[in-house]
Amino acid sequence: MTTRMPLQLPDAEALCAALADAMRAHVDPAATALVGIHTGGVWVAERLHAALGLKIPPGSMDVSFYRDDYHQRGLRANAKTSQIPFDVEGAHIVIVDDVLYTGRTIRAALNELFDYGRPARIDLAVLVDRGGRELPIAPSFCPHTLSLAAAQTLELERAADGGLAFRLVEK
Template sequence: MRWNQADTDALITVMSEQVASLYDAAPPLLVGIQSGGAWVASALRARLPVEPPIGSLDVSFYRDDFDTRGLKRSVKPSDLPFEVDGAHLLLVDDVLMTGRTIRAAMNELFDFGRPASIRLAVMFDIGHRELPIRPDICGETLALPPHQRVELFGPAPLTAEIRDIRPEE
């Protein structure tokens, strides 16, 4: 299955409506997880009536599987151009699977300060949880077998597709 630019635009619109229903006053500060989450956060920000400040996290050093996965070549510095202490944050990622990336992101956020609240927005929830983490805002929920993943391509055009991760025989 593939999602073209029009499909992902529709998902971002759904997510922006959910943000509006959760935050009747000012929208929260957006924090996108590199790289797909940062792309989604940027697209989401453009759809909100008031564009809130936006930051990004690279959670590579905070992952609990860092010793087995190693370091990606594309590690980027985290960038939070606002004060985290007391802020209402909307953590944004492209795909929620096990919950481990979100846990790593929250650990990193707390190194920057103590937010008043953190909510989670994801474009796709594929539900292979290993930790008790759930999204507050979700573009689409999918039931995928363990050998499939959703991969996001971007930042523009923002597209996605389901990929089979089984090793070729």
């Protein structure tokens, strides 16, 4: 049996601020739209929307209907309704998620987004890249990288006061 070094989890609040700083020069407050992926990505998108002073209300997506593991695992319970409150056609969109891992969720999100229209440009913003990619997908904005074992999951949680924090789940 191996013992792991205790992992110092990143500060989610500090990463939200760092992510907004990294994006600021690359967004147009009047024209850039955010789409958060349920559930953590929606929280991060809300933070970025406020921090960057964007005019277009943020969208949200639940990619359950586009996941590539449906035939192995079935339809996920508690699928949420996707809401895209702006015209995707010709838009500059930033997909927002909390943690980037295999890239399969982002693949599903890209497919879903194109069913609303043809965006001019899509970027990807995440708080943490934890490695382990299985598809050729890279973030446009990412303030933190770390390496986790396959049995570990990094989950973003929101407290009753709205504060965001990471939690490490060992399987």
